[in-house]
Amino acid sequence: xxxxxxxxxxxxxxxGIRFSSAETLKHAVxxxxxxxxxxxxxxxVSYSFKSPAEIMQNTGGFFGAQELFRDDYCVKLGxxxxxxxxxxxxxxxxxxxxxxxxxxYLFNGIVVTVSIFVIQVLVALPCAYALAKLRxxxxxxxxxxxxxxxxxxxxxxxxxxxxxLAKLGLTNSYAALVIPWTISVFGIFLMRQFFMTVxxxxxxxxxxxxxxxxxxxxxxxxPTAIPALMAFAIFSVVAHWNDYFWPRIVITGDxxxxxxxxxxxxxxxxxxxxNFGPMMATATIIVAPLIVAFLIAQRRFIEGITxxxxx
Amino acid sequence: xxxxxxxxxxVGPALILMGLILLxxxxxxxxxxxxxxxxxxxxxxxxxxxxxxxxxxxxxYEKMFGATFRYVFVVVPLSVGLGLGxxxxxxxxxxxxxxxxxxxxxxVMAALIAMAIVWEFALHPTIGIVNATLEHGCGSFxxxxxxxxxxxxxxxxxxxxxRDYAIWTVAFIGVWQGFGFNMVLYLAGLTxxxxxxxxxxxxxxxxxxxxxxxxxxxxxxxxxxxxxxxxSFIRSFQVFDTVEAFYPQGGGPSKSVYVMMFAxxxxxxxxxxxxxxxxxxxxxxxxxxxxTVIQRWLVERRVHYS
Numbered sequence: 001x002x003x004x005x006x007x008x009x010x011x012x013x014x015x016g017i018r019f020s021s022a023e024t025l026k027h028a029v030x031x032x033x034x035x036x037x038x039x040x041x042x043x044x045v046s047y048s049f050k051s052p053a054e055i056m057q058n059t060g061g062f063f064g065a066q067e068l069f070r071d072d073y074c075v076k077l078g079x080x081x082x083x084x085x086x087x088x089x090x091x092x093x094x095x096x097x098x099x100x101x102x103x104x105y106l107f108n109g110i111v112v113t114v115s116i117f118v119i120q121v122l123v124a125l126p127c128a129y130a131l132a133k134l135r136x137x138x139x140x141x142x143x144x145x146x147x148x149x150x151x152x153x154x155x156x157x158x159x160x161x162x163x164x165l166a167k168l169g170l171t172n173s174y175a176a177l178v179i180p181w182t183i184s185v186f187g188i189f190l191m192r193q194f195f196m197t198v199x200x201x202x203x204x205x206x207x208x209x210x211x212x213x214x215x216x217x218x219x220x221x222x223p224t225a226i227p228a229l230m231a232f233a234i235f236s237v238v239a240h241w242n243d244y245f246w247p248r249i250v251i252t253g254d255x256x257x258x259x260x261x262x263x264x265x266x267x268x269x270x271x272x273x274x275n276f277g278p279m280m281a282t283a284t285i286i287v288a289p290l291i292v293a294f295l296i297a298q299r300r301f302i303e304g305i306t307x308x309x310x311x
Numbered sequence: 312x313x314x315x316x317x318x319x320x321x322v323g324p325a326l327i328l329m330g331l332i333l334l335x336x337x338x339x340x341x342x343x344x345x346x347x348x349x350x351x352x353x354x355x356x357x358x359x360x361x362x363x364x365x366x367x368x369x370x371x372y373e374k375m376f377g378a379t380f381r382y383v384f385v386v387v388p389l390s391v392g393l394g395l396g397x398x399x400x401x402x403x404x405x406x407x408x409x410x411x412x413x414x415x416x417x418x419v420m421a422a423l424i425a426m427a428i429v430w431e432f433a434l435h436p437t438i439g440i441v442n443a444t445l446e447h448g449c450g451s452f453x454x455x456x457x458x459x460x461x462x463x464x465x466x467x468x469x470x471x472x473x474r475d476y477a478i479w480t481v482a483f484i485g486v487w488q489g490f491g492f493n494m495v496l497y498l499a500g501l502t503x504x505x506x507x508x509x510x511x512x513x514x515x516x517x518x519x520x521x522x523x524x525x526x527x528x529x530x531x532x533x534x535x536x537x538x539x540x541x542x543s544f545i546r547s548f549q550v551f552d553t554v555e556a557f558y559p560q561g562g563g564p565s566k567s568v569y570v571m572m573f574a575x576x577x578x579x580x581x582x583x584x585x586x587x588x589x590x591x592x593x594x595x596x597x598x599x600x601x602x603t604v605i606q607r608w609l610v611e612r613r614v615h616y617s
Contacts, residue, residue, distance in 0.1 A: 302416060
């Protein structure tokens with residue numbers, strides 16, 4: 001797409017026709033790219049509005065005609081035909097919540113992502129503080145270990161982790177979803193880099209006031225670290241809300257523990273011809289929270305997600 | 312204060328968890344890779360290098376490496392190239408830059424499993440929007456392009472279920488998902504290129520935009536590029552969501568999309584062949600760690616121009 005176009009430096013501004021044609025070309029390329037990027041989002045939201053017939057025949061524009069159609073399942077239950085006529089968009093979204101315990105999945109997703117983040121901070125913050133501001137024997141070795149552990153992607157060691165959890169009888173539990181992510185070496189690294197920039201005077205003053213090291217972490221360092229923590233929170237929540245691989249491995253069968261991605265996958269497994277609409281509604285509901293949050297606080301999100309670029 | 316032992320309370324939990332969650336599993340994987348272990352089976356036999364021999368000789372695993380490398384070597388250059396291209400274009404336009412940036416970043420935020428399912432619909436041979444759109448183009452000037460005319464005549468590809476197209480289609484989705492991430496890293500990199508360098512280059516006779524890019528932008532983006540390439544490699548090596556969503560069993564038409572993470576999942580979790588799964592894990596870790604070590608080496612040695 002766009003990489004074939006010659007790059008232009010921001011420093012040039014040529015007057016007249018030539019300039020604007022270059023600018024037009026750039027926008028043409030960028031808009032074409034945008035269309036391709038947005039295509040699946042368009043399909044997802046549009047199908048979540050449409051009736052099965054409209055999906056099959058590719059008619060109805062973006063919102064669908066919203067004509068009533070017959071819910072065959074309702075008819076099968078022996079209800080009156082007139083009661084079984086439904087509006088596509090309402091049908092799709094109510095089925096999404098009714099056919100599978102979608103609210104439960106969303107709740108699980110929140111429980112898991114929040115627990116992971118809170119534990120990551122509880123573990124990483126003190127460690128980062130010690131590595132940045134305390135002098136002790138073995139500090140370099142600990143930091144070296146952190147740097148080494150940054151090499152290890154947790155997904156890559158999923159198999160031995162799964163065996164360990166299975167041996168402990170912990171598969172199919174919230175614990176299994178959370179435990180492997182409790183240690184974020186990246187979080188330690190990030191917070192350490194941040195704490196290095198906090199002036200020592202601040203900590204010395206706190207010590208003079210008789211604060212314990214422990215309360216220095218939570219009452220002095222934590223408040224100064226809020227921007228970095230926000231970024232890390234976004235990084236962590238996005239990764240774990242969207243994670244599919246790890247839940248897929250440790251949660252087998254027990255629907256009450258499904259996270260949103262697992263729930264959607266299960267839905268797809270069961271889907272027959274009539275359920276495309278509700279499935280797309282489910283997908284929309286699962287994707288929406290992060291997208292909406294992102295649109296509201298773009299700058300912070302982009303910072304948080306690209307944080308890993310600070311290495 | 313130096314006499315205080317507080318630091319071990321601070322570092323201790325992290326150290327223990329690092330040991331148990333990150334280091335111990337590597338040792339376990341290494342140990343199990345020499346056995347025929349399976350869960351629920353009390354005795355594990357020592358089989359020496361058998362598992363590794365299988366990985367490097369059997370045709371299934373040849374396909375696994377083939378699919379993984381095809382995927383990685385399409386996704387990395389394209390997502391890095393498009394990321395850089397998009398960043399340069401956005402950086403050079405006067406208006407709407409933030410607008411494009413937002414759009415291109417959307418796929419990074421969306422759960423890949425959800426978008427994979429949507430792509431599967433979009434790419435469906437009969438009811439999918441992609442082929443329907445392509446058919447609209449038939450009869451227009453596009454037909455002068457031989458491949459396109461062929462598609463109009465005999466039907467457009469089946470994409471995900473076609474043996475010849477499957478891996479490339481999955482790779483396309485990988486590019487679609489990942490290039491926005493690289494774009495924002497490049498945009499961050501571009502803000503740190505000093506303006507004076509462009510003026511200096513112009514003084515020295517760098518007339519065209521291409522010259523300025525070649526002489527200033529690209530070298531200055533060196534550290535960003537090293538990072539972006541490495542992280543793209545690591546992310547694309549770990550592809551799983553799309554493959555599992557499209558092909559829950561078997562890894563695609565004639566195993567053409569049988570990537571490593573899926574192989575680990577299939578062998579170890581679905582078939583309970585922990586030994587072979589562990590061996591693939593070890594090979595996989597080898598790749599990923601090797602790449603990261605190279606990155607760090609490059610960062611320390613070459614890419615600092617300032």
